[in-house]
Amino acid sequence: MPEEPLEHEHPGAAHAATSAPFTCATCGKAYRHQPSLWKHRKYECGQVPRFACPLCPHRAKRKHHLVYHLQARHGGKPA
Numbered sequence: 912m913p914e915e916p917l918e919h920e921h922p923g924a925a926h927a928a929t930s931a932p933f934t935c936a937t938c939g940k941a942y943r944h945q946p947s948l949w950k951h952r953k954y955e956c957g958q959v960p961r962f963a964c965p966l967c968p969h970r971a972k973r974k975h976h977l978v979y980h981l982q983a984r985h986g987g988k989p990a
């Protein structure tokens with residue numbers, strides 16, 4: 912009795928191009944909606960991370976990212 916070969920599919924890879932047609936020309940990040948890409952271009956891409964961790968060289972682009980980093984990495988909040 913022959914065994915049927917298992918086929919491994921990779922969901923996401925096949926339709927990634929069509930589901931996220933808006934691609935950032937700078938970093939290649941893809942978005943489904945134009946406003947998302949616009950926000951990324953304005954606030955994320957090419958922006959220097961402004962929020963520096965006082966305890967290590969880590970830098971965050973958003974304040975809540977830094978707060979999360981402080982909690983996750985250093986177990987506390989900034990004074």
Ligand SMILES: [Zn+2]
Nearest residue numbers: 935937938956
């Ligand atoms: Zn980008």
Ligand SMILES: [Zn+2]
Nearest residue numbers: 964966967969
């Ligand atoms: Zn840190």
